[in-house]
Amino acid sequence: MRDTRASLLSEAEILVRGRGYSGFSYADLAEAVGIRKASIHHHFRTKEDLAGALLAAYAARYDAALADILAQTPDGVARIEAYGKLYLGGVEQGLGCLCAALAVELETLPEGLRRQLSAFFEGHIAWLERVLAEGVADGSVRPGIDPPSHARMVVATLEGALLLERFLAGPAGFGQALGALSAGLRPGSGS
């Protein structure tokens, strides 16, 4: 049954996003899923393997969502807003970003996980850079912005907003930050 493996991934993600990577244990996960601790090792040999699988699944979900935005939303600022709303689910459920949880423990992270983390964010930055450049070209994004810089800023803002608004002002606070972010990208003012 592939079922248990999927449950393990799903519950582990909730645990990591809620309490951090070092903050959850195989014992917690076993209890959440309803199997014994030793059985987890059958599906994921080590905790590091589990983290890798978690990260890969998380990144794949985001990749699919990014492709979807490109396909369904033509307007530049609307694309950024749609991207921002991907983070909103976390705020609503009180769960931080999986990658942020791992990033905080950077120093203790093995090389493989570090590379996965970097790839995740660099992929998003590249995607945003493209979206912003296209937006500037087609007039849906304010001219005069610097796509590479603004791409970094957009990811940073959303990661930070998710980190903070999870316990500060919730979806309302997140919405304010996202609103201020997209307002600055909308055309309608000079350079």
Next chain:
Amino acid sequence: MRDTRASLLSEAEILVRGRGYSGFSYADLAEAVGIRKASIHHHFRTKEDLAGALLAAYAARYDAALADILAQTPDGVARIEAYGKLYLGGVEQGLGCLCAALAVELETLPEGLRRQLSAFFEGHIAWLERVLAEGVADGSVRPGIDPPSHARMVVATLEGALLLERFLAGPAGFGQALGALSAGLRPGSGS
């Protein structure tokens, strides 16, 4: 000797900011400071007490810096940039924000620490709101921005940029994000 206590605070801060709160142990700290593990308990009864002291000292340092900016920098956007540069030190040393490290483990955090965390960020947001409102009033910040929303956005952006650029592009990447952030606040364009 107050010396050991200060060393403990200083080394513990480095450890938490580098590897997370659950990611460091009294054994690590004892080794870093050069005393025995048990002696730490003489200065900080529990790990939670230590975290509280860490947070208090961190917040106090920021408070002093914020007051300093108000006193020395009159221009609104320059104030935001000066605020942003407070985070730069972390990027340069490869250390994340202490509060971000704790925020990631929110669910396991005792109430007292949660309140300290919220107070830290709410203080910054209130300070930024004031700086932005004053800047709009005196013309040093672009009119048409919404100070409460933009205050949340500024903290989020800087927290996020510190989180990410620590391992992505370092000070250069952080500088780009900060540049994009302040560019959007500068006057010179209509609403």
Next chain:
DNA sequence: TATTGCCAACCATCTAGTAGGTAGATTTCC
């Protein structure tokens, strides 16, 4: 029959925290 999924029992190591003690400095009281 081979594989898959799971389990009980175990292991070495690490965790924060405790108990009890020592040496030296500081304070209190006659």
Next chain:
DNA sequence: GGAAATCTACCTACTAGATGGTTGGCAATA
């Protein structure tokens, strides 16, 4: 001034429980 009591800072040795991980076996499946 000097003895007694107290405090400070640290130590060794320990605890109970958690940690990730291993071994060997059992039952169902394919």
